[in-house]
Every structure is written in structure tokens, then in C-alpha cells.
Amino acid sequence: MQLGFSFTLLLASLILSLSSGVQAAPTRRNAGLVTLPLKRIHQLRDDIRPALQLQQHINRGLKRHARMTRRDAPSEHQLRENIAKRMFIPEAGRPGSRTKRYNRQGVPKPNAVSAVTVNNAKAKGKGGKAGKAAKGAAAGAAAGAAGAAAAGAAAAAGNATANTGAGFSKVALAAQQAGGLTAANNPTTGNSLGLDIEANDVGYIATVQMGTPPRDFKLLMDSGSADLWVGAEQCQDVDTGANCGNHVFLGSQSSSSFVDTNKAFQVTYGSGAVAGDIITDNINVAGLALNKHTFGVATQESDQFANNQTQFDGLMGLAQSTLSEQKTLTPVESLAQQGLIQDAITSYKISRLQDQKNDGEITFGGLDATKFDAQSLVTFANVNTQGFWEGNLAAVTVDGQDAGLQGRTAILDTGTTLIIAPPSDAAAVHSLISGAKSDGQGGFTIPCTTTASVALTFGGQSFAIDTRDLLFSPVDPNNLTGDCISGISSGQVGGATEWLVGDVFLKNAYFSTDVTKNQISLAKLV
Numbered sequence: 001m002q003l004g005f006s007f008t009l010l011l012a013s014l015i016l017s018l019s020s021g022v023q024a025a026p027t028r029r030n031a032g033l034v035t036l037p038l039k040r041i042h043q044l045r046d047d048i049r050p051a052l053q054l055q056q057h058i059n060r061g062l063k064r065h066a067r068m069t070r071r072d073a074p075s076e077h078q079l080r081e082n083i084a085k086r087m088f089i090p091e092a093g094r095p096g097s098r099t100k101r102y103n104r105q106g107v108p109k110p111n112a113v114s115a116v117t118v119n120n121a122k123a124k125g126k127g128g129k130a131g132k133a134a135k136g137a138a139a140g141a142a143a144g145a146a147g148a149a150a151a152g153a154a155a156a157a158g159n160a161t162a163n164t165g166a167g168f169s170k171v172a173l174a175a176q177q178a179g180g181l182t183a184a185n186n187p188t189t190g191n192s193l194g195l196d197i198e199a200n201d202v203g204y205i206a207t208v209q210m211g212t213p214p215r216d217f218k219l220l221m222d223s224g225s226a227d228l229w230v231g232a233e234q235c236q237d238v239d240t241g242a243n244c245g246n247h248v249f250l251g252s253q254s255s256s257s258f259v260d261t262n263k264a265f266q267v268t269y270g271s272g273a274v275a276g277d278i279i280t281d282n283i284n285v286a287g288l289a290l291n292k293h294t295f296g297v298a299t300q301e302s303d304q305f306a307n308n309q310t311q312f313d314g315l316m317g318l319a320q321s322t323l324s325e326q327k328t329l330t331p332v333e334s335l336a337q338q339g340l341i342q343d344a345i346t347s348y349k350i351s352r353l354q355d356q357k358n359d360g361e362i363t364f365g366g367l368d369a370t371k372f373d374a375q376s377l378v379t380f381a382n383v384n385t386q387g388f389w390e391g392n393l394a395a396v397t398v399d400g401q402d403a404g405l406q407g408r409t410a411i412l413d414t415g416t417t418l419i420i421a422p423p424s425d426a427a428a429v430h431s432l433i434s435g436a437k438s439d440g441q442g443g444f445t446i447p448c449t450t451t452a453s454v455a456l457t458f459g460g461q462s463f464a465i466d467t468r469d470l471l472f473s474p475v476d477p478n479n480l481t482g483d484c485i486s487g488i489s490s491g492q493v494g495g496a497t498e499w500l501v502g503d504v505f506l507k508n509a510y511f512s513t514d515v516t517k518n519q520i521s522l523a524k525l526v
């Protein structure tokens with residue numbers, strides 16, 4: 001941890017020195033240079049404490065939110081304190097209980113592993129990784145099975161369709177423990193890519209081709225940033241000093257069309273940062289060729305991006321290019337400018353792992369009418385002036401009851417897992433959920449058996465969040481009908497009226513953004 005921190009400082013100073021050569025970004029320079037010592041979480045992937053994982057997501061959300069709203073990010077001290085406090089939240093109602101929940105040596109080979117599609121081992125089955133992933137899956141599935149056996153009523157918890165207070169999904173739990181990627185089906189609509197699911201709905205990843213000859217790169221699709229990058233051939237993990245691990249890299253050795261512009265870039269995210277060179281090369285997005293596209297290769301990545309458990313090789317930011325640190329068009333803007341698509345529209349169908357439909361899809365240039373109910377489609381103005389996608393959030397209800405929140409706005413961000421609301425708003429929402437409790441750290445627990453329906457109103461249409469999505473994680477993985485950590489969390493940094501709304505919500509709507517018209521559309525899924 002100490003080592004990771006000093007390398008983080010190294011990265012910070014490196015970024016500061018590089019940033020003199022890069023135009024000031026519409027983000028605060030001082031707002032994102034801290035990264036958390038999350039390496040330990042990755043190392044303990046198959047023994048991860050849900051509360052710690054939650055804090056990781058909350059902290060990431062807080063930092064993203066701070067940058068998005070041009071505020072100071074929470075201090076590194078505060079973020080570390082958040083993590084430290086998390087570690088002492090007693091799990092399973094047993095104060096002080098620190099026992100390992102899984103016996104990694106003694107777990108019998110579970111047949112339940114097939115309950116979740118863990119392509120991790122197959123996709124990246126090199127070295128020790130496959131075994132590690134399989135072990136994680138085994139532990140998760142075994143824990144799920146144990147929980148189900150112990151809890152009686154939890155027998156139904158594993159079923160994807162359970163949305164009636166049956167408890168936390170065994171499928172989701174196994175995926176949370178295992179990490180890995182669940183592949184999407186091939187899209188049936190043109191100009192589209194399948195969106196693979198990372199772990200239990202923590203990120204959404206598509207495959208694009210880059211270089212000559214073209215090779216596949218897996219990219220996190222992020223509506224909350226505006227830069228495209230993949231690792232450089234000489235990429236270094238700044239937290240470990242090692243190379244960037246088991247990923248696909250781009251450079252002059254692997255691509256004859258690769259051209260370095262000799263300009264630098266850096267991007268800092270809620271978790272992690274990258275720095276490197278701005279280059280041009282040929283890319284192909286959903287069959288649409290963008291020759292000599294300008295983007296970045298990262299020569300330095302923080303461990304959150306570089307480590308072998310990270311399921312993507314880079315990131316495609318699809319906010320507006322006014323936010324681009326590389327000062328270049330996003331792929332969808334380039335495609336529109338070159339007339340390969342009519343409008344700079346990006347549309348997302350984000351799928352829910354436990355549905356096991358694997359029908360996630362990102363469409364460029366339009367909306368896929370087969371994915372949503374046209375009657376419910378609403379289009380509204382983007383109220384963000386920097387280039388994020390932010391809409392007026394007119395109302396929040398719980399089981400139809402108005403939480404009394406007016407004049408709110410929400411940044412819609414596929415790259416954030418949770419919903420982060422201002423503290424008093426999060427409290428107001430949870431006060432309407434029976435059995436909800438604040439943990440005093442910005443998080444809330446709710447009964448895993450809740451049937452509460454929280455709905456957000458955009459463009460005059462109320463969009464309900466599936467109750468299953470409110471259950472971020474069981475507090476005790478052995479009790480899937482006990483308390484669950486809520487998918488709606490709170491943060492101080494966003495101001496009194498600004499929400500950051502991630503995948504917990506976006507799984508419940510068809511989401512489309514239009515750069516040309518500067519507007520957002522949402523529709524109910526079919």
C-alpha cells in the first residue's frame with residue numbers, strides 16, 4: 001500500500017509536469033490526482049468485503065462528481081478515511097467479526113460455477129489469471145450456495161427474474177466475487193456493438209478494432225468522459241513499476257499505420273489516471289472505419305487500469321469533445337463529421353447480468369428502435385455547459401410517493417456504477433424505504449428483500465429502477481435475505497441539487513445522447 005502510494009505521487013508529479021504541455025482541461029487540476037490504494041482490493045478479489053467495494057464505488061463517484069461540477073474533490077485523507085471506516089463496519093451483525101468468509105483451500109469444486117458466465121478465464125486465460133478467476137467464481141458460487149441453503153427463503157434468490165423481495169441474486173453475487181466479463185450477444189442492428197458486462201454490472205465494455213493489421217481492443221464505454229485511449233506498447237503500471245499486464249497494446253511495432261504526434265495527454269478519472277502520447281491510427285467502430293483518427297496511447301497507467309483483473313484495454317469517452325483532454329473529436333463526432341453516420345448520436349442499452357439476456361448494445365448514429373417502447377421516448381435538453389450529459393431531474397418517488405425533491409439535475413454516466421445523491425436527498429429517498437438505515441458514512445443499507453420501487457422523472461416521464469438494482473451487494477454474502485447495501489449513496493461534493501446517476505439507473509432505460517442537438521433521450525425498455 002505504501003509502495004502504491006509513492007508511485008501514485010510519482011504519477012501525480014509526472015502528470016503535473018506533462019500538463020504544462022497540455023491545454024488546461026475543463027476539470028480542476030487539483031481535483032483528481034489522488035488515487036486510492038485499491039490494489040489490495042484487487043488482490044483480495046475473491047475475499048472482497050462488499051462494504052469496501054461499495055466505498056470504492058462511492059469514492060470513485062465522489063471524485064467524478066467533483067470534477068464534473070468543478071468542485072474540489074474530497075481530500076485524499078477523507079477518501080482514505082472513508083475506506084478505513086468501511087473496514088470496521090461489522091458484517092453479518094457480528095461486531096468485530098473479521099473471520100474469512102471463504103475457505104479458499106477447502107472449497108469443494110462447485111458445480112454452481114456454471115450459474116454465471118465467467119468468460120474471464122477463457123478470454124484472458126494466460127498464466128495464473130485463469131485459475132484465480134475460476135477460484136473467485138468458485139468461492140462466490142459456493143458462498144451463494146451456502147447462503148441459500150442456510151437461509152431457506154433464499155432458495156429462490158438466484159433466479160434472474162426474482163423481483164419480488166426474494167433477496168439478493170446468487171448470480172449477481174457470484175459475478176461480483178469473480179469479476180470477469182460476460183460477453184454480449186452479437187448486435188442485430190447496424191452501427192452497433194455488443195456491450196459486455198463487467199462483473200455484476202460495474203462497467204460496460206465493447207470491442208473495437210485498431211491499427212494495421214486491425215486487432216481487437218476492449219474498451220469501457222463511458223458517457224462521462226471524452227477521451228479515447230488504449231495502452232501503449234511500452235505501457236508501465238505506475239503503481240507497481242511493472243508493465244501493464246495482460247492487455248492488448250497499440251504502437252508502431254504492432255501497427256504499420258500508427259503515427260505519434262509527439263504531443264502528450266493525461267486523463268484522471270474517479271479511479272485511476274493515465275498519461276501518454278497523442279497518436280493517429282486507423283480504428284474501426286462497429287464496421288465504420290475512421291482512418292487516421294486522433295486518440296491516445298497510455299505509456300503510464302495507474303494500477304486500476306493496468307492490472308490483470310481489469311477487463312478492458314482502454315476507454316472510449318462519449319461525452320462531448322469540449323471535455324477532451326486530447327482536444328480532439330470523440331469517435332462518434334468524427335463519424336458524423338465524415339458523414340459515416342447522420343448525427344453524432346450514441347445510444348446505450350445496458351443489460352443486467354442477472355437477467356442473463358446479454359443483450360447490451362451501443363449504437364452509433366441513431367437509436368435502436370427494437371430496444372425500447374417508442375411511446376415512452378422522451379427527449380430533453382442537456383443542461384450541462386461543459387460537455388457532460390446532464391438533465392433536469394423533476395421528481396424522485398418511492399412506490400409512487402414523492403420524496404419532495406424539486407429543481408434537481410442529474411449527470412447520466414455509464415462509467416459510474418452507483419447513484420450518488422446529495423446527502424439530504426439520499427436520506428429523503430431512504431426514509432421512504434421500509435427498513436433502510438444510514439451507515440453514517442454516506443452509504444445506506446436496505447433489506448435485501450425490499451420491494452421498494454424508486455423512480456426518477458426526466459422529460460415528464462417517470463423511470464422506475466428495478467428493485468434488484470437497488471441492491472448493490474449483500475452485507476453478509478452468506479445471508480442473501482439480510483441487509484443489502486443500497487445502490488443509492490450520498491456525497492457532499494456535488495452541491496445541494498446535483499445527482500450523479502450511473503448504471504443502477506441506466507440499466508432501466510434506453511439512453512441516447514445527441515451532440516449536434518445537445519440533447520438527451522430516455523425511453524422505457526421493452
Ligand SMILES: *[C@@H]1O[C@H](CO)[C@@H](O)[C@H](O)[C@H]1NC(C)=O
Pocket residue numbers: 155156157159
Ligand atoms: C429458477 O428458475 C429455473 C428456470 O426457470 C427454475 O427451473 C427453478 O425452479 C427456479 N428456482 C427457484 C428456486 O425458483
Ligand SMILES: *[C@@H]1O[C@H](CO)[C@@H](O)[C@H](O)[C@H]1NC(C)=O
Pocket residue numbers: 126127128129245246308
Ligand atoms: C499479468 O499477466 C501477464 C500475462 O499473462 C503475466 O505475465 C503477469 O505475470 C501477470 N501479472 C500479475 C501481477 O499476475
Ligand SMILES: *[C@@H]1O[C@H](CO)[C@@H](O)[C@H](O)[C@H]1NC(C)=O
Pocket residue numbers: 150151478479481482483
Ligand atoms: C439474515 O438476515 C435476516 C435479517 O437481518 C435475519 O432475520 C436472518 O436471521 C438472517 N439469516 C441468517 C441465516 O443469518
